[in-house]
Amino acid sequence: MSLGAKALTFSEATSSEAFAERFSTGPDSNLPRLIAAAVTHVHDLIKQFRPTQDEWRKVIAFLTEVGHASDERRQEWVLLSDLIGASALVEEINTRRPKGATPNTIRGPFFRNDTPGRASGSSISLDGIGEPLAVSVRVNDLDGLPIGGAEVVTWQANSEGFYENQQPDLQPEHNLRGLFHTDAQGHFDYRSVVPSGYGVPDDGPVGRLFADTGYPLRRPAHLHFVIRAKGFETITTHIYDASDPHLSEDALFGVRPELVSRFEPADVDGRHGKAADLTFVMVRAKPGRAS
Secondary structure (H helix, E strand, O other): OOOOOOOOOOOOOOHHHHHHHHHOOOOOOHHHHHHHHHHHHHHHHHHHHOOOHHHHHHHHHHHHHHHHOOOOOOOHHHHHHHHOOHHHHHHHHHOOOOOOOOOOOOOOOOOOOOOOEOOOOOEOOOOOOOOEEEEEEEEEEOOOOEOOOOEEEEEEOOOOOOOHHHOOOOOOOOOOEEEEEOOOOOEEEEEEEOOOOEEOOOOOHHHHHHHHOOOOOEEOOEEEEEEEOOOEOOEEEEEEEOOOOOHHHOOOOOOOHHHEEOOEEEEEOOEEEEEEEEEEEEOEOOOOOOO
C-alpha cells in the first residue's frame, strides 16, 4: 500500500482484505500470501462461529498452554500438527511417487540419530521381552532390481507400546533400534519382538482437547523405517500390522494399503512367534533434489 493511499476501514465485511493489503509493499514471496491466506481462514471461522470474547480468550489460553508444554524433550506443537493431519499432508505433497514405489509417512517423535549399527541376522531386542518377530527386508528399485548397500534404520515400540526413550529406566539404551545395510541382493534380516499399538500422549493440552471431543488417539502397531541409498529418494515410512483393529483410525493418518503387512505365525529360533517379509521400492532422485 503506497503512502497516501486510503486504507480500507476495518469491519466484519472487510477484515481479511484490510489485513492483506498491508503486505502490498512487502517482499515478493510466498510468505506474505501464506500469512494472509491463514488469517483469512481464521477470520472466516470467527465470522462463522461468532465466538464471545470469553470463548476467544479460551482459544488463546489453549495456544499459550501448548507453547508452555513444549521443551527440548517434548514438542506439543508437533503433536498438534500431527493430530490435525497437517504433518501428513505436507509429507504427501512433497513426496509424491509413481505407482509401485513405497510412500512416505511422517517420521514421528521417537526417531534417534545415534541408532547403532547391527549385523544382518542379529536381534534389535536387547531385553528379549515379547513375542519374537523375524523380519526379512528387501530394497528394490522400480524395475525390481535390488539396491545393494542401502542404509536402513529401523525402530519400534515394545510389546507394551513404549519406545525405549520413553522408558529410560525400564528398557536398555537403544532397545528395538538398529541400523542395517543391504547386501548385493538388496536384502538383510533381523530379529525383534511384535510391537504393540499405543495411544498418543494425552497428558498435555493437545491430547486433553482431542480426548474431550471423542477423537481417536490410538496408533496401530507398526515398525518404523528410514531407507537411504545414493541416487535415490530417501524413504521414511511405517509398516503396519494387518491384524491391528485400529488401522482405520490411525491418529497420525499414516496408514496406506501398501504399508499394511501380515505378520504370519512362524517358528523364530525355536520359539513360537511371527514373521514379516517386507519389500521397499525406491525411486531415483530427481535432478537437484537431495537423495
